[in-house]
Amino acid sequence: MDEENLRKVCAEKAIGYIKNNTVIGLGAGRNIACLIELISKEIQHNLKIKIVTPSDNTRSLCIKYGVEVVPTCFVDEIDVAFDGCGEVDEMFYASKGGGGIFSKEKLIASMAKEYILLIDEKKLTKKLNCKCPISLEITKDSLAYVSTMVRSLGGNPVARVSYNKDGYLITDDGNLLLDIKFEDIRDLKKLNNDLNEINGVIATSIFTKEVTKIIVAGDAGVRIISRT
Missing domain, CATH: 3.30.70.260 (ACT domain)
Incomplete structure (x- = not known):
């Protein structure tokens, strides 16, 4: 399965966690961009949600697809948040930082009842080794x-x-x-x-306590790993 299809199956599984009249957190990256496209289609079928995001690119994509974005400072709780990462291990330790917005991503993760990572199989490791700085x-x-x-x-x-x-x-x-x-x-x-x-x-x-679920897409399909 190529990378584009991996992103699509991740996003399709993530949609199942989005309920009507809720506040959703979105991080950054290509998996999140794919999820935004699916959200925009659901909005056409009367899905009502509000988005908070630390990412300027994600904010722009939401506006482009007609998805409402509200400032994070006006929100004290998020129903579910989605993000990508550079690497995550079986203990739910995740490494981020390439985009330089990880402090704001961590804030949104802490505000969320569920913080779910969307990844492909190659980003899941047995133990986080921080190949990236x-x-x-x-x-x-x-x-x-x-x-x-x-x-x-x-x-x-x-x-x-x-x-x-x-x-x-x-x-x-x-x-x-x-x-x-x-x-x-x-x-x-x-x-x-x-x-x-x-x-x-x-x-x-480094995220050591925020991640609650990981949606992993690979050649064999998509699977969900839960912390509890």
């Missing part, structure tokens, strides 16, 4: 300090730069992103906790 969103003033503390934990930090202008990439909230490569991670949960405890760190790209 772990990312931190940090305050600008803390760059040197956080970098030093990260090195003391065995990491090699690099501040993310902008390809659209000279200098560091600045998030919508005025913060910096720090990408960290670790050669050997023995206890991911402890490392994540240690990173979160560094003053100046706003959030990490």
